[in-house]
Amino acid sequence: xxxxxxxxxxxxxxxxxxxxxxxxxxxxxxxxxxxxxxxxxxxxxxxxxxxxxxxxxxxxxxxxxxxxxxxxxxxxxxxxxxxxxxxxxxxxxxxxxxxxxxxxxxxxxxxxxxxxxxxxxxxxxxxxxxxxxxxxxxxxxxxxxxxxxxxxxxxxxxxxxxxxxxxxxxxxxxxxxxxxxxxxxxxxxxxxxxxxxxxxxxxxxxxxxxxxxxxxxxxxxxxxxxxxxxxxxxxxxxxxxxxxxxxxxxxxxxxxxxxxxxxxxxxxxxxxxxxxxxxxxxxxxxxxxxxxxxxxxxxxxxxxxxxxxxxxxxxxxxxxxxxxxxxxxx
Numbered sequence: 001x002x003x004x005x006x007x008x009x010x011x012x013x014x015x016x017x018x019x020x021x022x023x024x025x026x027x028x029x030x031x032x033x034x035x036x037x038x039x040x041x042x043x044x045x046x047x048x049x050x051x052x053x054x055x056x057x058x059x060x061x062x063x064x065x066x067x068x069x070x071x072x073x074x075x076x077x078x079x080x081x082x083x084x085x086x087x088x089x090x091x092x093x094x095x096x097x098x099x100x101x102x103x104x105x106x107x108x109x110x111x112x113x114x115x116x117x118x119x120x121x122x123x124x125x126x127x128x129x130x131x132x133x134x135x136x137x138x139x140x141x142x143x144x145x146x147x148x149x150x151x152x153x154x155x156x157x158x159x160x161x162x163x164x165x166x167x168x169x170x171x172x173x174x175x176x177x178x179x180x181x182x183x184x185x186x187x188x189x190x191x192x193x194x195x196x197x198x199x200x201x202x203x204x205x206x207x208x209x210x211x212x213x214x215x216x217x218x219x220x221x222x223x224x225x226x227x228x229x230x231x232x233x234x235x236x237x238x239x240x241x242x243x244x245x246x247x248x249x250x251x252x253x254x255x256x257x258x259x260x261x262x263x264x265x266x267x268x269x270x271x272x273x274x275x276x277x278x279x280x281x282x283x284x285x286x287x288x289x290x291x292x293x294x295x296x297x298x299x300x301x302x303x304x305x306x307x308x309x310x311x312x313x314x315x316x317x318x319x320x321x322x323x324x325x326x327x328x329x330x
Contacts, residue, residue: 004275011282015059018286022055022293023047053186057194058292058307059285061183061247062257064198066284068240069258070265070276071205074212075236076146079266082259083244086237087126087149090156092248093179095122097160100174101167115178116190116249123245126152127238145237181254181308183292190250197246202281204239208232209273216271254308256315257284263319287311 024032026046034043035052068083075081083089099118130148160179164172185191205212211232214222219229248254261284265276291310298305 007269007275007279008282011279011286014286015063015282015289018289018293019055019059022058022289022296023051025293026051026296049186053188053191054183054292055289057185057191057251058183058289060191060195060198061251061254061285062261062288063281063285064194064202064243064247065254065258065288066261066265066280067202067205067277068243069262069284070273070280071208071212071236071240072258073262073266074215074271074273074276075233076143077215077218079263080259081146082255083240084153084253084255084258085146085149086241086244087130087152087156088123088241088244089248089253090149090153091126091129092119092123092245093253094156094159095119095125096178096249096252097163097175098122100171100178101163119249120245123241123249126156127241127245145233177306178252179308180306181252181311183251183288183307185250194246194250198243201239201243201246202277205236206274206277208235208239209277212236212273213271252308254288254311256311256319257288260315260319261287 020032023035024030028046030043030046032047034040035047038044065083069081072081072083072085073079096115096119099115104114104118130145130152133148134144160175164175167175211222211227214225214227215229215232217225222229222232244258262276262280265280265283269275269279288307288311291314292307295305295307295310
């Protein structure tokens with residue numbers, strides 16, 4: 001059995017290396033020493049103001065999405081489960097779409113941009129609707145929650161498509177940028193907001209990790225060992241919704257990290273959620289930071305790709321390779 005301390009240390013190292021690499025890379029190569037050295041203000045500002053916030057946000061967002069993916073896959077006993085199935089992403093996307101379509105993007109409320117606030121509100125409303133529907137059915141079954149989330153995402157997607165047909169061409173470009181995912185947020189209070197909710201949600205999931213391990217025995221087996229399965233599922237989905245809602249409200253829709261990273265880590269490390277959660281958090285952060293560095297590198301080719309497009313272009317084929325090599329694991 002692999003030493004958890006070594007595995008965790010390697011995951012932290014991967015994140016640190018990815019962040020240093022991402023800070024250094026850009027349209028111009030700048031030595032990392034100017035991150036702490038202000039002898040050249042232009043280089044120092046380029047690293048501290050231009051690149052560092054984006055890299056930190058990528059580390060937080062990738063980590064949160066991967067940790068949520070681990071929890072959802074454990075709860076559903078399905079390695080193909082991923083964070084956006086809950087309906088949170090659809091609600092966030094619809095909230096942001098409405099704010100942009102109504103011309104609220106330039107405005108702020110208590111210093112915060114209206115678009116992330118509208119996205120977060122949309123995610124909260126969608127989560128409330130999912131749980132209201134599930135309670136109406138009289139069941140807390142995880143698969144019922146997922147089904148309600150998928151339906152809500154489909155409804156939100158249809159409404160977004162309808163709104164895009166009504167807005168001017170200039171706003172269509174703005175909507176497209178948000179819906180494909182981005183990390184170019186330079187406001188530290190906004191990044192702090194994402195970090196706060198992501199760390200709270202991840203800490204709660206880590207606290208539940210021992211019970212999540214017992215779900216591999218099935219609901220009946222876990223119940224016999226003292227686990228309140230329905231309560232555990234509710235707590236897991238609420239914590240995951242908190243993480244995903246906060247991230248998506250700021251970064252837009254960034255897919256595949258919450259599916260591919262936990263799935264890969266499980267193949268490498270085994271099914272122990274207590275180990276998978278922290279290692280997936282750090283490797284997820286490293287993956288998204290690396291993808292964002294790649295998207296910025298494409299700027300040298302004439303145009304920067306949205307990071308959400310990069311994760312999809314890399315994640316889809318990689319996941320197909322994993323399925324072909326070990327189809328029984330999917």
